Amino acid sequence: MAAGQTQLTTEVDGQTMKLTNLGKVLYPQTGFTKAEVIDYYLQVAPLLLPHLSDRPLTRKRWPDGTGAAYFFEKNAPRGTPDWVHTVTLPTPGSSTGRDEAEFVVANDVPTIVWLANLAALELHVPQWRIALSDDGRNPTADLIVFDLDPGPGATIVDCCDVALALRELLNHFGLEGWPKTSGNKGMHLYVPIEPATSRSTSAFAKQLAEQLAEALPENVTATMTKALRPGKVFIDWSQNAGAKTTLAPYSLRGAEEPRVSTPIDWDEVAAATSVEDLTFLPADVLARIEEYGDVLDGLYDDPQPLPS
Template structure:
């Protein structure tokens, strides 16, 4: 879709769009260009959208590439097209001094491509959807997420061991975990649930993280103190708070190379022996989709009630 030229006017799902600075290198260490970023997001959009749809989107943008400055963006930027969905939601305690923001909501392919053209490399969403409840008070989450973060001396391989233990613990509560790489050093584990208070889901996630840390004290910590993390995997349960967000599945990372937060299956989790096995670039992800389809297909199909 995006060739070698610097600028291109094209049509995406019936929407005419101007794509700019296509030859700009956004990942200097690998030479990965903005055109390639747009092309990846265009190809993966149909699998990405179920995880963005109806969720307020926080973007992390690198307009001058990943070796330059980046910024987080909650508000829809100036010049946002009228066809891009936006929604005004409260942001209590915001550092901007404003208690609400005009969030972008990505519900269609053209919005994903528009975001890619803005060099919004990372797409972050909360565990709740708009409209499930009054977001200003206590949003109703439809996901629980466990962020498995390896401390110094540990890797994603150790995260896999913890994920397997967490999977077994979840099964005792009738819940299923769906793993993906974080695109960085660790993993995320999603648990689909029937809509429940974010306060309750956060408390439940903390409870399970502490249970596992007590059962596996040599390899797991649920404590945020960084001094306790060497050689262990930190289970970050705090991303279930209503104000927190997690990198969406299939999103790029703004790192030295264009790594992708990639869904993986439990066989891959169980068999991993080196971090390299679970490091995926855009071409790897597209090849995986071609070979296996969407590993997260069905994630939202059978949510279970939060244990009381």
């Protein structure tokens, strides 16, 4: 397909849509095209939807590919089809609470395909759902997330060691962690909980991050200070704030190659010895789904109360 010249009108789950510029290369280093992005998102959509549904979606778009400029987008763009679900919410982080945005909410497969056609490569959501959260004014989380970010000289393998230690600490509180790669250099660890305020989940995540940093000072830091991070893993607990978002499971990354934020199991975490062990491209992820199913299946089935 020639870049910039191919388009297709198709139907996805009853919705007719025009897909454009299908031959455009969105990942110049690998030649991965918009058509391949759309195909990946279409195939992975049933597993992706549970993590997007009922959450306000922030998109990171690369209309000219990852070798060019990108932009974050909260508001539904001009020309959004009327079948795309949107909701007007206070803009997270607003000091006055008066600023608003009309967020897209991806509750179905056609919306995911429409987003892929817009080159929305990265899909970011908060740890709270709209239905629980008083129209977004009082975010109520159903997840805690720990973002394990390796500093200079550390890698995702070091994150695995920290994740295993964090798992033990979580188990002490009767909580279970569900790991995934970030699709970049690190890992994310999800913890399903019974609904709780974002303020309380942030406080609890900070408490655990600081406990682990105190227990493993050579390997872990719980502060953002860059000077303290070489050779260590920074446990970023701040993404639990109501205004913060995290890359969704199965989302692509806008990087040199189309890496995917990929759910992994604890055996893989324990066995990893190289970055390559935990680097997954779309074909790898689809093959894993074919072989193992959804590694995050059951994430939301047994939430536990946040320890007091």
